[in-house]
Amino acid sequence: MTKHQMSQATTCPVARSVEVIADRWALLIVRDAFDGVRRFGDFQQGLGVARSVLANRLKSLVEAGIFQVQPASDGTSYQEYVLTPQGQSLFPVVVALRQWGERYLFGPHEAHSQLVDTATGQPLPLMQPVAVDGRTIAPEQARVNKVV
């Protein structure tokens, strides 16, 4: 089954999301965007990705509605890549990945980058599980892919 056939067929939102953003670079580009990066060169330097690859990914992400291109804010004639509302809605995905990584992929005393509240400047531990209607839901209480 090809990717395209799959995207036509699947009724699973997880699968569709995976097709769009679950690749090596897309999520890191989005992460950097949340950190304020907007320019091609800054993405490129920060990620260490080949220019051609970055150009392709950004194009895909624009087509997917995650980024939009707009004139540079500093008056130069270049472009900026900024998250659309749809792209900003990926925040919980990035946070969930971050929380999981912090918890399982680092040693107890190993340093890692942290989430910071831009209002207070304080680090946000952010270790609460996803909440449903004000209560916490554990994996055992739900089935992820039940078709109804």
Next chain:
Amino acid sequence: MTKHQMSQATTCPVARSVEVIADRWALLIVRDAFDGVRRFGDFQQGLGVARSVLANRLKSLVEAGIFQVQPASDGTSYQEYVLTPQGQSLFPVVVALRQWGERYLFGPHEAHSQLVDTATGQPLPLMQPVAVDGRTIAPEQARVNKVV
């Protein structure tokens, strides 16, 4: 920069998580596991993935500590692949991907699979944002990748 070099260098939890699970199949395998799938053949049939690919992915996921292999519960001599606690902790990631997909990758009347509360049998809309210390946090209030 190779993948391995990257895994040694990065202090970003998002990047480490991406290395482990952000590929085309891994997250779908985890999704199916949350839906109760445990056997090789069931994963294979459900995903439509090549056997060899599935075997590789499952091996990687076991090595990463996301799945563990255990004797089949039905008395046959085969194995079952079940999520470890670390693997179950990917629940928020899968849910976040699901929510985003539901919201942006489906038409208003297009059917999709849903999350179901196994206790009540009711579908869970699950559209609340990630909570921090009991309050809701919006993307604008935080930086994802600030190193502190």
Next chain:
DNA sequence: CAGTATCCCTCAAGATACTG
């Protein structure tokens, strides 16, 4: 049924050089 082994092939990724 549950994998493993093999072959083939496509595409993603990197490097480099070039253009506006």
Next chain:
DNA sequence: CAGTATCTTGAGGGATACTG
């Protein structure tokens, strides 16, 4: 600086056949 064009390489994925 911000891309585009081109080439090469290698890993990932599919199909098939084989084994316990």
